[in-house]
Amino acid sequence: xxxxxxxxxxxxxxxxxxxxxxxxxxxxxxxxxxxxxxxxxxxxxxxxxxxxxxxxxxxxxxxxxxxxxxxxxxxxxxxxxxxxxxxxxxxxxxxxxxxxxxxxxxxx
Amino acid sequence: xxxxxxxxxxxxxxxxxxxxxxxxxxxxxxxxxxxxxxxxxxxxxxxxxxxxxxxxxxxxxxxxxxxxxxxxxxxxxxxxxxxxxxxxxxxxxxxxxxxxxxxxxxxxxxxxxx
Numbered sequence: 001x002x003x004x005x006x007x008x009x010x011x012x013x014x015x016x017x018x019x020x021x022x023x024x025x026x027x028x029x030x031x032x033x034x035x036x037x038x039x040x041x042x043x044x045x046x047x048x049x050x051x052x053x054x055x056x057x058x059x060x061x062x063x064x065x066x067x068x069x070x071x072x073x074x075x076x077x078x079x080x081x082x083x084x085x086x087x088x089x090x091x092x093x094x095x096x097x098x099x100x101x102x103x104x105x106x107x108x
Numbered sequence: 109x110x111x112x113x114x115x116x117x118x119x120x121x122x123x124x125x126x127x128x129x130x131x132x133x134x135x136x137x138x139x140x141x142x143x144x145x146x147x148x149x150x151x152x153x154x155x156x157x158x159x160x161x162x163x164x165x166x167x168x169x170x171x172x173x174x175x176x177x178x179x180x181x182x183x184x185x186x187x188x189x190x191x192x193x194x195x196x197x198x199x200x201x202x203x204x205x206x207x208x209x210x211x212x213x214x215x216x217x218x219x220x221x222x
Binding site: 031040043045050088090100101 | 139141145150151152153167197199203205208209210211213215216218
């Protein structure tokens with residue numbers, strides 16, 4: 001089955017810093033989503049991005065499907081950005097396969 | 109509109125008892141998924157339903173786990189004879205594949221087996 005690797009596993013930032021999270025996957029996909037899991041465990045949809053580039057405020061994401069990776073950029077980080085970021089991939093409407101996540105801590 | 113809802117939010121049960129977890133998908137979403145998140149295994153797929161097709165049960169860890177979806181909407185995940193290793197957060201998601209493959213998740217049910 002598809003393998004998903006995320007890096008780095010842990011990241012500590014000062015408020016205001018920028019960061020890049022990476023997701024590598026082992027096979028062709030046509031569904032790729034980035035999630036933020038908040039302290040209460042809720043998975044918040046950040047991007048649905050099987051290919052191309054999208055931006056939403058301080059966050060942006062790029063997926064290069066032919067090279068099987070996706071990047072999530074966080075600019076001017078805030079303490080509320082803390083939590084775990086998951087990349088998940090899939091084929092069509094079938095199951096999502098999740099990476100192990102990047103745990104981000106933003107300190108004031 | 110309303111998101112995916114799940115009940116109960118927390119469930120504590122004794123080993124050997126049966127439990128039922130409920131999921132209400134977003135209205136109009138034809139695909140419904142169950143996942144679970146545990147410390148040792150991360151986020152893993154359990155089962156999904158899409159329209160009138162046979163469900164994909166390939167992620168169910170044992171025959172103690174079953175799920176049904178009634179009327180193409182609400183789904184119930186049943187765990188029989190619960191074991192301590194069943195302790196996890198059970199997450200439900202839904203999508204509308206005729207528009208987008210994007211899945212939306214509910215808040216989860218935290219199951220603790222004592």
